[in-house]
Amino acid sequence: MPRSGKEARERLENAALTLFAARGFDAVTTAEIAALAGVTERTFFRHFPDKREVLFDGERRLTEWVTEALTSVPAGTAPWPTMRRVVDLLVPPLEANRADGDRLAAIAAATPAVQERAAAKEAHLIGLIADQLTARGAAPEEASLVARTGWGVLAHAIGSWRRAPGTRLQPHVDRAFDLLGGLVLGPQPSS
């Protein structure tokens, strides 16, 4: 009885998150998720390519935020300032969806398989940023390094933000960028 197709997908997602929260990712079977959502296991795999992907449904927006941030930066801006601006633009949506991020981080911390998927998504996103920077005129080599480093700074900032409850993300981002600048400049290697 296909009401709209999207309803089933949402029921599946809710069922999965509920069960994962209650018993952990590994102790839940896809059949159970489907049963709680009122559909068949087969239908689960019609909406999600695999069991882990249910957790990353909200992360699709992250890609959109990144793309939107990139297009909003004036053309002609150099790669590194562009990346810095993109990170700043990502702060508001990330703060607004902290709950989702925390939930995913909690499950990932307890589930290697989920951790792997998260790491792969991150790597993929870095590649996407590098491609878009290149499309904006940056040298490919430079774009890749900027994307890696800039995202690394953001990821680091998010990490310390998560470990400091009650704080805002932006200061962590600023501190991380400042720290990076100080490191690369400060202790000048003699070689």
Added chain:
Amino acid sequence: MPRSGKEARERLENAALTLFAARGFDAVTTAEIAALAGVTERTFFRHFPDKREVLFDGERRLTEWVTEALTSVPAGTAPWPTMRRVVDLLVPPLEANRADGDRLAAIAAATPAVQERAAAKEAHLIGLIADQLTARGAAPEEASLVARTGWGVLAHAIGSWRRAPGTRLQPHVDRAFDLLGGLVLGPQPSS
């Protein structure tokens, strides 16, 4: 008939690499690998926790190289110069084992599951470096950022090294570090 236990493991690894090279990772079953190695499928899983891990057996040495490099840096050295030195020390072993790295990269490029595992291993290694930097007296926040960024530079250098056949790794590393320094310094953001 346990000759030494290690023999079987090596036969399994060779069998797996042979089959993967011939037909691709996904088209090979663990039963086939075991059969070619002259053992049972069960024995395969006694030597390797899962199918993908056969590919990363050589990567165990990477962790050792990193640890050795870190311990060889004189105590008291600041985090960022330490990281820079570690990367330099990793160049020789990485160059010596380029074939292994290329083989793994080729399979990973064609197999998402292997790519995921590689990304996860990289993330884990970054965490390990951060921990060891912290143990050497660095502030945890600084250690984490240094490990992320330094490894990012190395990964980027390895990437361009792979795309430039016949070149040495060290120049790519030097160029990446210089490029990073120029970026962070050069175009000073007005904000």
Added chain:
DNA sequence: CACGTAGTGGCAGTCACTGACACAACGTGT
């Protein structure tokens, strides 16, 4: 009211991976 389409159920099957038990090869001590 016929008709194409999208979403679903049902089913059989593959494959990665695990637990439990029994057995064979070795090393060691007596």
Added chain:
DNA sequence: ACACGTTGTGTCAGTGACTGCCACTACGTG
């Protein structure tokens, strides 16, 4: 020479993620 613990292995049954195939049912459109 013999008992014994250890280690590596074979065998078997089982779970669970994931897929292909076919039939069916709701729905929108003309």
